[in-house]
Amino acid sequence: xxxxxxxxxxxxxxxxxxxxxxxxxxxxxxxxxxxxxxxxxxxxxxxxxxxxxxxxxxxxxxxxxxxxxxxxxxxxxxxxxxxxxxxxxxxxxxxxxxxxxxxxxxxxxxxxxxxxxxxxxxxxxxxxxxxxxxxxxxxxxxxxxxxxxxxxxxxxxxxxxxxxxxxxxxxxxxxxxxxxxxxxxxxxxxxxxxxxxxxxxxxxxxxxxxxxxxxxxxxxxxxxxxxxxxxxxxxxxxxxx
Amino acid sequence: xxxxxxxxxxxxxxxxxxxxxxxxxxxxxxxxxxxxxxxxxxxxxxxxxxxxxxxxxxxxxxxxxxxxxxxxxxxxxxxxxxxxxxxxxxxxxxxxxxxxxxxxxxxxxxxxxxxxxxxxxxxxxxxxxxxxxxxxxxxxxxxxxxxxxxxxxxxx
Numbered sequence: 001x002x003x004x005x006x007x008x009x010x011x012x013x014x015x016x017x018x019x020x021x022x023x024x025x026x027x028x029x030x031x032x033x034x035x036x037x038x039x040x041x042x043x044x045x046x047x048x049x050x051x052x053x054x055x056x057x058x059x060x061x062x063x064x065x066x067x068x069x070x071x072x073x074x075x076x077x078x079x080x081x082x083x084x085x086x087x088x089x090x091x092x093x094x095x096x097x098x099x100x101x102x103x104x105x106x107x108x109x110x111x112x113x114x115x116x117x118x119x120x121x122x123x124x125x126x127x128x129x130x131x132x133x134x135x136x137x138x139x140x141x142x143x144x145x146x147x148x149x150x151x152x153x154x155x156x157x158x159x160x161x162x163x164x165x166x167x168x169x170x171x172x173x174x175x176x177x178x179x180x181x182x183x184x185x186x187x188x189x190x191x192x193x194x195x196x197x198x199x200x201x202x203x204x205x206x207x208x209x210x211x212x213x214x215x216x217x218x219x220x221x222x223x224x225x226x227x228x229x230x231x232x233x234x235x236x237x238x239x240x241x
Numbered sequence: 242x243x244x245x246x247x248x249x250x251x252x253x254x255x256x257x258x259x260x261x262x263x264x265x266x267x268x269x270x271x272x273x274x275x276x277x278x279x280x281x282x283x284x285x286x287x288x289x290x291x292x293x294x295x296x297x298x299x300x301x302x303x304x305x306x307x308x309x310x311x312x313x314x315x316x317x318x319x320x321x322x323x324x325x326x327x328x329x330x331x332x333x334x335x336x337x338x339x340x341x342x343x344x345x346x347x348x349x350x351x352x353x354x355x356x357x358x359x360x361x362x363x364x365x366x367x368x369x370x371x372x373x374x375x376x377x378x379x380x381x382x383x384x385x386x387x388x389x390x391x392x393x394x395x396x397x
Contacts, residue, residue, distance in 0.1 A: 018262050025269065034387065035297040035392070036292075036387045037294065037295065037388045038298070039388065043382075044380060169368060169372075170369070172363065172367055173367065174362075174363025176368055181292035181294050184293075185294055207296065237372075238368060
């Protein structure tokens with residue numbers, strides 16, 4: 001037994017070392033996803049002198065936040081954040097066809113098919129800028145058609161209806177987000193209801209499906225519901241309030 | 242015959258753990274590639290606003306972060322300031338260069354479609370600042386934004 005076999009280095013501790021490294025990396029990295037309220041800014045207008053389109057008063061739901069973070073909804077002071085939910089729901093549905101609320105459009109399958117046919121015929125002859133407009137309209141009606149196919153004939157607020165947030169320069173960001181959040185609460189409640197009626201699931205549950213497992217069908221459903229209750233929120237340029 | 246007897250007398254051999262380090266290293270490598278390091282250190286104090294209707298952004302989407310809040314280092318003053326990447330920048334125009342640089346970095350990768358996440362303090366930031374940021378973003382045509390918001394705690 002004079003020649004001993006050379007002993008290998010004990011490798012069992014390498015596993016431990018690797019585990020510690022693993023633990024460190026897991027702790028140091030954040031898998032936290034970014035979450036919040038998404039928004040799309042309006043495009044910068046090339047020609048600022050160009051007059052903005054006429055706005056019909058009843059198509060605008062004005063929510064104002066003053067420099068002390070107080071709320072004014074459609075001309076009434078002393079409103080609470082909670083009040084926004086119902087105001088938004090009323091504005092988006094106009095349940096009694098009231099005069100002071102935006103006009104509602106009813107979108108039917110026949111109407112979509114008819115308009116698409118007309119636009120396709122127009123497309124043959126249109127040129128230049130006119131062609132662009134026709135294409136835009138065609139796209140709009142095709143999305144409407146998709147929605148009608150999924151949810152049936154629906155009633156939606158007319159295209160010009162907008163929720164406008166007016167604020168002062170000194171309004172805090174937190175309050176502004178609070179208002180936006182409540183507007184979304186109102187919208188999402190309507191969307192949930194619509195999705196429940198049409199598909200038997202809520203809109204929020206459709207939306208919370210993880211991106212990897214979301215099917216085309218789910219996406220189409222989400223788009224259809226969004227078509228019925230669109231998110232149209234604008235920020236008005238600040239003024240002193 | 243003797244061979245068989247020998248085998249019977251032996252105990253069940255232990256499962257070899259020699260491959261364990263390899264397995265762990267593979268898991269480790271997986272985490273290193275998949276996860277992204279915490280985005281730059283915050284040099285400004287930010288308490289995100291809270292809300293209920295929060296949507297999680299798609300993981301595959303590129304996100305640029307704009308942080309706004311009162312600087313932690315008082316040398317930068319006591320009013321809300323802008324932090325892009327690791328630096329507190331002096332003015333809002335810097336946003337343009339910031340977005341352009343980010344776009345170039347991404348141009349080789351997937352689409353340059355990106356969302357700008359505005360991470361701002363709920364009390365110390367006023368709408369004037371948000372407006373100026375958004376104006377700069379519109380100047381460089383970065384229109385998809387996200388107001389970074391925390392989930393409202395249920396115990397209210």
